[in-house]
Amino acid sequence: MLAFLPKLENQPAGIPAPRKTVKAKPAAKTARPKTDGCPPALDGDIYLVKGISAATAPKFHKMGINTVRDLLYYFPNRHLDYSRLKKISQLEAGSEQTIIANVWQSKVNYMGGRRSTEAVLGDDTGNMRAVWFNNPYMVRNLKPNARVVLSGRVSIFNGRPVFESPEWEELPDEADLIHTGRLVPVYPLTAGLHQRSLRRLMKNFIDISTPGISDFLPEDTLKRTRLLPLAEAIRQAHFPDTEELKDAARNRLAFDELFILQLGVLAKKKRWQEQTGRALKINLPAIDHFISQLPFKLTDAQTKCLADIKADISKSVPMSRLLQGEVGSGKTIVAVISLFTAAANGLQGAFMAPTEILAEQHFKSVTRLFASIAKVSTLLDGVYTFEGLLDRPLRVALMISDMKSSQKDILKEKIKKGEIDIAIGTHALIQKEIRFKSLGLAVIDEQHRFGVEQRSALRSKGLNPHILIMTATPIPRTLALTLYGELDLSVIDELPPGRQSIKTRWLKPEQRNSAYNFIRKQIEAGRQAFIICPLVEESEAIQAKAATAEYETLSSEVFPESKVALLHGRMNAAEKESIMKHFNEGKMDILVSTPVVEVGIDIPNATVMLVESADRFGLSQLHQFRGRVGRGTEQSYCMFLAENPSLLGQERLSIIESTQDGFKLAEEDLRLRGPGEFFGTRQSGLPDLRMASISDVGLLEQARREATRLFESDPELNLPENKALEEEIRRVWPKKSEWS
Structure with missing residues (x-):
């Protein structure tokens, strides 16, 4: 293709002396005067930077660069x-x-x-x-x-x-x-900006700006960690002299982010521990009697976690504890005993779940448990009243958005008057018009699905109530200590007796019919099956449409002889209630569903889980799906179908096929996909991380050690040598932020 280029005959091979560089044309005038050789203030507007005019500034704004500091920290992506x-x-x-x-x-x-x-x-x-x-x-x-x-x-x-x-x-x-x-x-670009011109602008800007940057890390922290000085790190992050210096720059800047994150979390924990809460009595006869009447024996892990919770709620400092547990490990009973303890102390309890299906499942589980021990005296306006558990009636209610307004109004009034002891619900519990008379304990299930404001709203419903957060998503300890550094941690690390290993297989597309035949045989044997619709997009409308199409194909073409049901998030409460009731009673053979069944569904007779396009889910979510079966006495099975998985998808499927340990899977998920699988920044309330990843365990632990050391010696950062760091923390963690 290059045959038309001229031949090179008779060209000299030597190199003459270099000629002088041609002087560049003067820069165009900008909207505001620049001071050559003198860097603008870091909080100054972006078009104070030489080379950025009023015309080009909006292009930088599109990339989130509004101040001089933003430009300084606008690092190359490669x-x-x-x-x-x-x-x-x-x-x-x-x-x-x-x-x-x-x-x-x-x-x-x-x-x-x-x-x-x-x-x-x-x-x-x-x-x-x-x-x-x-x-x-x-x-x-x-x-x-x-x-x-x-x-x-x-x-x-x-x-x-x-x-x-x-x-x-x-x-x-x-x-x-x-x-x-x-x-x-x-550098990442937007329309109207070009790599060469931006690179030239950044080189000039970095050369002028970095010499004047002061370091906010304390001197002894810098010496101990042997990190690059901040100015050098920023320069090397943009225009590194060597690959080694580029890595050292990233290490310093990532440390800064994690260090400040940890200090903010530690400050949050300190403030929470300075609050005054209600100390509950934990040795009341009613509590011991309730535990002794349970239809099963608590595992050692449940007993240990319950002891942690009792120790916390017996103090006047409000509890703030994270309860982690494998799928089916029995977190709910620990929460119920804790809520019952609040009721025995004359206080109210709230149990908030992220979806109506899960809230309804918890409501059924709690009321079924109480009914196995005590007498149900009334069921009026959606409120169960139980006699014989306390020296007074114990009342439990469900509050969800998809209820009649008249019924919600009645429940709101009862909660306000203290006539409801345990309120179970979704975000409906945190609406402004909901008032608790005396909220003593709030339990939040699958808390990473709630936004920061929602969790804060529930916490504000009482006088510093005790908070118990539960998650069935196994979170590696390192990640938990970062995202929940203000919480104390309890782990249910054993399964109740009878929980069995679920046989798991990753299937190729050509094995689809074999999977269908296997499901058919299980149904013929009197068992039931889940089939998860492949779509994982955020839109419930798209999920519902895809689930409906899958349901129609499966019910009419694949399993015409079976009773197939459909479940998705856009159904109203009555529809979902009816479907789950029929499936639970064995009136339906196969439940086709969106990922709404990921948590909370308990069908002991279901022995098969088939997940379509399984390579599009993370390991933790796949493990959650798998946990929907194996809850009865029969051997259960999980099959993951993937049409054309990427190399990363293949690695995930190989891991899930060979591993049943949820915590080990969570570590692998963190390694493969990063922390976003667990929690998004907007959900967690954490500052943005530009250079760091909280999957970088070594650096994270180093940052936590240094933050803890500093916090123990100067928690308010009042010492002169920590003044610059205190100002940086205030900038990163603004007062208006609610750290969760």
Whole structure:
């Protein structure tokens, strides 16, 4: 394709002395005057930066760059390695390479019907061509005898090397390269901004700004951690001198983010522990009698976690505890005993779940448990009243959005008057019009599904109530200590007797019919099955549509002889209640569902779980699906179907197929997918992480150690040497933030 390039005969091989660099044209005037050589204040507007005008500033705003500080921390998303300098005779096809050469000639040629620039260059080992396709304007810059640096990929044509559209720049007098001959930054862009111009602007900006940056880390922290100084780290993060310095820069900047995050979390815990709560009596006869009457014996792990909770709620400091447990480990009974303890003390309890299906499931579980021990005296306006548990009636109610307004009004009034002891519900419990007379304990299930404001709203419903947070999503301890550093941690690390291992298989597309036949045989044996619809998008409308289509195909074509039901989040409460009631009673054989069944559904007779497009889910979510079966006495099975999984998807499916340990799976999920699988930043209330990942266990633990050391010696950061750090924390953790 390059046959039309001129031959290189009679071109000299030597390199003449470099000519002087052509002076750049003066920069265009901007909307506000710049002070050359003097960096603007970090909190100043972006167009105080030299090179950014009132016209270009909006383009930076689109990328979230509004202040000088934003620009300073606008790091490249990668670097091109143009640092390996070669002679022309050493060039090889394919890899990124850099040369220094003289321009012998340049001209415009028609290539593929379009005007392009071609140049002939040489060094003391030979000559070569460079081509810039569809760019005739390059010829203006490539003057004969100019000494230039070129970096890019090399092709071999007719046995000779050719650069195709390489990066280039004239060799500066002091070899201060920007686009070539170094690790070259590649920045995220928006329409109207170009890589070369942004790179040039950033180089000038970084050179001017970084010398004046003061470090906010205390001197002894810097010495102990042996981290780069902040100014050097920022410079090396943008324009690193070596690969090692680039890594060291990222390490320092990532440490800063995790260190400040940890300090904020520790401060949150301290403030919460300074609040005054209600100390509950935990040795009341009614509590011991209730536990002794349970239809099963608590496991050692449940007993230990319950002891942790009792120790907390017996103090006047409000409890703030995270209860982790495997699927089916029995977290709910621990929560129910805790709620019963609050009721025995004359206080109210709230049990908040993220979905109506899960709230309804909890309501059924709680009332069924109480009914197995005590007498149900009335069921009026959705309120169960139990006699014989306390020296007064115990009243339990369900509050969800999908209820008649008249019934909700009645429940609101009863909660306000203290006539409801335990209120179970969704976010409906935290609506402004809901008032508790004396909320003593709030239990939040699957708390990562609630936003920061929602959790805070429930907490504000009482006078600093005790808080118990539960999750069936196993969270690695390191991650838990970061996201929930203000919480104390309890783990139910054993399953109740009788819980069995679920046989798990990853199936290829050609095994689909075998999977259907296996389900058919299980149904013939009197068992039931789940089939999870493949879509994982956020839109419930899209999920419902896809689930409906899957349901129609399965019910009419695949399992016409079976009773197939459909469940998705857009159904109203009555529809969902009816479907789950029929499925639980064995009147339906197969439940086709969206991921709404991930948690909370308990069908002992269901022995098969089939997940479509399983490679699109994370390990923890797949483990949650698997936990919906194996809850009875029969051997249960889980099958994961994937049409064309990526290498990462294949790795996940191999891991889930061979591992039943949810905590081990969570560690792997964190390694493969990062913390986003567990909690999004907006949900968790944490600051944005630009350079750090909380899956970086070593750095996270180092940051936590240093934060704990500093917090123990100066919790208010009042010492003079910590003043700069205190100001940085206030900037990152603004007062208006509610740290969860």
